[in-house]
Amino acid sequence: MFMASRIQRRAFSASARQLSKVTVLGAAGGIGQPLSLLLKLNPKVTDLALYDIRGGPGVAADLSHINTKSTVKGYEPTPEGLSAAVKGAEVVLIPAGVPRKPGMTRDDLFNTNASIVRDLAKAVAKSAPEAKVLVIANPVNSTVPIVREVFKAHGVYNPKTLFGVTTLDVVRASRFVSEVKGTDPKDEEITVVGGHSGVTIVPLFSQSNHPDLSSNAEIIKRVQFGGDEVVKAKDGAGSATLSMAQAGARMADSVLRAVGGEKGVVEPSFVESPLYKDQGIDFFSSKVELGPEGVAKIHPVGQVDANETALLEAALKDLKKNIEKGVEFVAKNPGN
Ligand SMILES: NC(=O)C1=CN([C@@H]2O[C@H](COP(=O)(O)OP(=O)(O)OC[C@H]3O[C@@H](n4cnc5c(N)ncnc54)[C@H](O)[C@@H]3O)[C@@H](O)[C@H]2O)C=CC1
Ligand SMILES: O=C([O-])CC(=O)C(=O)O
Numbered sequence: 001m002f003m004a005s006r007i008q009r010r011a012f013s014a015s016a017r018q019l020s021k022v023t024v025l026g027a028a029g030g031i032g033q034p035l036s037l038l039l040k041l042n043p044k045v046t047d048l049a050l051y052d053i054r055g056g057p058g059v060a061a062d063l064s065h066i067n068t069k070s071t072v073k074g075y076e077p078t079p080e081g082l083s084a085a086v087k088g089a090e091v092v093l094i095p096a097g098v099p100r101k102p103g104m105t106r107d108d109l110f111n112t113n114a115s116i117v118r119d120l121a122k123a124v125a126k127s128a129p130e131a132k133v134l135v136i137a138n139p140v141n142s143t144v145p146i147v148r149e150v151f152k153a154h155g156v157y158n159p160k161t162l163f164g165v166t167t168l169d170v171v172r173a174s175r176f177v178s179e180v181k182g183t184d185p186k187d188e189e190i191t192v193v194g195g196h197s198g199v200t201i202v203p204l205f206s207q208s209n210h211p212d213l214s215s216n217a218e219i220i221k222r223v224q225f226g227g228d229e230v231v232k233a234k235d236g237a238g239s240a241t242l243s244m245a246q247a248g249a250r251m252a253d254s255v256l257r258a259v260g261g262e263k264g265v266v267e268p269s270f271v272e273s274p275l276y277k278d279q280g281i282d283f284f285s286s287k288v289e290l291g292p293e294g295v296a297k298i299h300p301v302g303q304v305d306a307n308e309t310a311l312l313e314a315a316l317k318d319l320k321k322n323i324e325k326g327v328e329f330v331a332k333n334p335g336n
């Protein structure tokens with residue numbers, strides 16, 4: 001009978017028990033807390049690292065009592081704490097940054113959030129350059145290019161590992177359609193492309209079970225401005241946190257499934273993309289097939305109708321400006 005050597009047995013048990021450290025930067029915030037909770041409940045996460053400029057260790061102590069196997073550790077808000085939090089991470093999620101208040105656009109958050117994301121990206125570039133980085137902080141259309149510029153400056157940029165999280169847009173689209181059509185949202189897969197703000201969010205209903213909706217201005221607007229609905233309802237207390245936590249946890253889970261070797265995992269995401277590079281637009285959200293290294297394949301936009309063509313044109317115009325703004329910010333403000 002074949003007897004596995006000790007080395008073979010060790011190699012087998014390491015691969016069977018994939019170690020997946022996941023770090024949340026901004027873990028004590030409105031998104032960070034429920035997101036961390038959902039990650040604590042995910043058996044694919046073996047180590048959960050929580051960092052925030054305030055409150056990280058408290059949230060970690062609380063979550064650490066939940067009886068799932070993963071370890072949970074909160075880190076002090078120091079450069080050493082940040083570096084230790086990200087070190088060895090498979091996935092780093094970044095929901096750190098201020099949220100909108102009524103009357104603001106996501107772009108109005110740029111002045112505050114650009115430097116927060118830049119500085120966190122520096123720490124990731126230094127201590128976890130191979131991690132898959134999932135950027136949630138707004139304006140995503142600009143913060144993702146900021147992370148790229150920082151990684152490039154550190155000589156560690158890999159386009160396969162940088163993602164802007166646009167999952168909430170497809171989550172919303174699926175739910176809103178199911179409400180209109182009286183269906184189960186799990187059966188409503190709606191492709192949403194472009195970016196993550198207002199008119200840069202383009203739902204492609206012509207590709208769904210309900211092509212009639214592609215001329216329905218009301219539902220298109222609801223998907224594009226779903227975030228504003230929540231901002232208005234929260235009336236000054238912030239923006240979407242719980243639905244965002246669910247969307248972020250879904251995206252992290254998909255990335256981990258692909259890391260674990262699962263095939264055919266597809267999520268929409270704002271990534272460096274060839275689709276509109278000829279128009280000077282480096283980043284675009286479309287369906288992305290995930291693999292062990294991160295981005296495995298970027299799906300094309302596919303067939304769109306006349307109405308969607310017009311929506312895409314408007315989206316590309318804004319996207320270009322948003323992306324350039326992020327790139328210019330790092331060029332002019334490289335930080336320390
Ligand atoms: N991509 C998306 O679909 C969505 C993005 N967002 C964005 O996510 C961000 C966070 O939103 P909320 O959690 O509601 O805000 P929040 O204010 O409740 O939480 C933000 C957390 O970040 C922390 N923080 C600030 N600077 C930090 C730094 N330098 N390092 C580590 N932590 C830091 C704060 O202490 C706070 O705990 C906002 O920019 C918001 O616009 C919100 C919803 C959806
Ligand atoms: O609307 C906001 O500011 C937060 C966000 O990105 C969303 O809910 O989609």
